[in-house]
Amino acid sequence: MKDDSFRKYLFISLAGAVGIILCIVFFFALFRFQQVIEGIRTIEGILMPFIYGAVIAYLLTPVCNFVEPRLNRLFTERLKIRKERAGRLSAALGIGLSLLFGFFIVYLLLAMVLPQVFTSIRGIVQVLPGNVVKWSDWVQQKLADDEVLANYAEQFINTAYQNMQTWLNTKLLPNMQVIVSGVSAGLISALVAVKNILIGIFAAAYMMGNRKKFAAQGKKLIYSFFKVPVANGILDEINYINRVFGGFIDGKLLDSLIIGILCFVIMNLFQMPYSMLISVIVGVTNIIPFFGPFIGAIPSALIILTDSPLKCVYFLILILVLQQFDGNFLGPKILGDSTGLTSFWVLFSILLFGGLMGFVGMVIGVPTFAVIYDLIKKYSNWMLRKKQLSTDTAAYEELFAVLKEEEGYRYVRNGEEKNQSEEP
Numbered sequence: 001m002k003d004d005s006f007r008k009y010l011f012i013s014l015a016g017a018v019g020i021i022l023c024i025v026f027f028f029a030l031f032r033f034q035q036v037i038e039g040i041r042t043i044e045g046i047l048m049p050f051i052y053g054a055v056i057a058y059l060l061t062p063v064c065n066f067v068e069p070r071l072n073r074l075f076t077e078r079l080k081i082r083k084e085r086a087g088r089l090s091a092a093l094g095i096g097l098s099l100l101f102g103f104f105i106v107y108l109l110l111a112m113v114l115p116q117v118f119t120s121i122r123g124i125v126q127v128l129p130g131n132v133v134k135w136s137d138w139v140q141q142k143l144a145d146d147e148v149l150a151n152y153a154e155q156f157i158n159t160a161y162q163n164m165q166t167w168l169n170t171k172l173l174p175n176m177q178v179i180v181s182g183v184s185a186g187l188i189s190a191l192v193a194v195k196n197i198l199i200g201i202f203a204a205a206y207m208m209g210n211r212k213k214f215a216a217q218g219k220k221l222i223y224s225f226f227k228v229p230v231a232n233g234i235l236d237e238i239n240y241i242n243r244v245f246g247g248f249i250d251g252k253l254l255d256s257l258i259i260g261i262l263c264f265v266i267m268n269l270f271q272m273p274y275s276m277l278i279s280v281i282v283g284v285t286n287i288i289p290f291f292g293p294f295i296g297a298i299p300s301a302l303i304i305l306t307d308s309p310l311k312c313v314y315f316l317i318l319i320l321v322l323q324q325f326d327g328n329f330l331g332p333k334i335l336g337d338s339t340g341l342t343s344f345w346v347l348f349s350i351l352l353f354g355g356l357m358g359f360v361g362m363v364i365g366v367p368t369f370a371v372i373y374d375l376i377k378k379y380s381n382w383m384l385r386k387k388q389l390s391t392d393t394a395a396y397e398e399l400f401a402v403l404k405e406e407e408g409y410r411y412v413r414n415g416e417e418k419n420q421s422e423e424p
Contacts, residue, residue: 049196053203057211059100062246064208068094095208099201116276123274237378241371248367251334256286259326266318273307282319286326288362290343290350293323341370 028036044051068090075086122349204317207214223231267275278300285296297319305312341349346366353365388409389402395411403410 006405049199050203052197052200053207056102056200056204057207058246060102060204060210061208061251062250063101064094064098064211067097091209095205098208099205113276113280117280120277122275204394237371237375238372244367244370244374245364248370249364252287252289252363255326255331255334256283256292258330259286259322260281262325263318266317269312270311270318272304272315274303278303278315282322288350288359289366290347291362293319293326341366341373345369345373 051248071090071093072086073356075081075089077085079086103260132367219235222234225231226234260279263282264275264329265280267279272278281300282293282296286292288295300319301312301316304315349365349369350362353361353368355361357365384391390409390411398413401412
């Protein structure tokens with residue numbers, strides 16, 4: 001009896017202490033928001049190699065899981081190597097082959113794309129002066145035929161020239177030192193990124209080599225902190241998160257690769273300029289759901305416009321057709337219903353996480369919000385079942401009230417009569 005009383009008061013004391021700590025943390029985060037963000041960014045910078053390593057390991061783990069058991073069977077059944085030694089060899093070779101596979105894919109893409117991209121950029125630089133002269137002659141001819149338009153153009157040019165002079169004298173020249181410092185900081189950031197990626201590769205190899213041990217340790221901690229039914233639910237949710245993120249990211253990469261290849265083939269068929277450069281832009285930006293095709297279309301259309309306005313119109317029609325094909329056929333075939341979100345929540349998640357995290361947020365925003373949506377849905381259904389209410393959304397359409405009766409609950413909808421004496 002005394003032991004139960006002690007546990008009760010201990011639990012109350014711990015709950016109160018945790019509540020006070022959470023209030024302090026919330027107050028600090030609310031009134032010291034900038035310092036909290038700076039602290040998070042500092043921690044993020046320190047852990048960035050491990051973040052890169054975790055991403056690389058997550059992407060290459062399916063390859064490792066495919067290769068390792070086959071190597072293990074080869075060593076044990078064909079080469080008659082002892083089981084323990086075969087396991088170590090297959091794990092080491094599986095990790096090495098997975099990393100080599102990743103390097104090969106990156107090298108293959110760069111070897112195929114970069115020369116064509118450089119050729120396209122060089123062509124733009126070579127053609128642009130001639131196109132500028134051509135456009136200038138066309139504008140001068142139009143202005144010569146229209147005196148009113150010529151006056152407006154002259155006013156616009158004078159205003160633009162004055163603004164340019166003001167910007168040069170008040171902004172550019174006084175801030176040259178800041179601009180040079182910014183360029184230097186950009187080079188340093190690039191070197192730091194390369195360093196983080198190199199360390200991340202070694203971290204990824206270590207993570208893949210210990211993935212089973214890390215998983216076992218995580219499960220052990222979960223079952224030690226939570227009751228068995230709760231721990232089982234947490235593991236189910238972790239598996240769901242893995243399915244959502246893995247299915248969405250892998251499917252979106254494959255979908256974007258196919259769209260980029262289709263764009264390249266069609267542009268070559270119609271003899272459009274800078275096909276490889278524009279196909280790369282379209283393919284990369286297509287990773288972003290919903291907005292991706294339009295984000296890639298704007299700079300691509302401007303690039304084609306420097307060559308031919310008519311081809312620019314053809315390209316915009318091509319992007320519209322590709323977007324419809326991707327959104328209505330290819331995307332659903334590859335991704336299926338991997339997230340379970342409607343179009344509204346997809347748009348909401350992209351805007352929310354894109355505003356918080358930029359390009360990365362726009363890419364991972366949909367699966368992240370899908371997980372949050374699933375957690376809220378499961379918690380809501382659990383609470384409804386505890387109250388013995390329906391978990392079917394259709395039961396709450398046009399709902400006016402829920403009335404308790406002897407045999408259960410009655411759902412009163414708009415237009416139905418309700419006994420005013422009954423308590424909802």
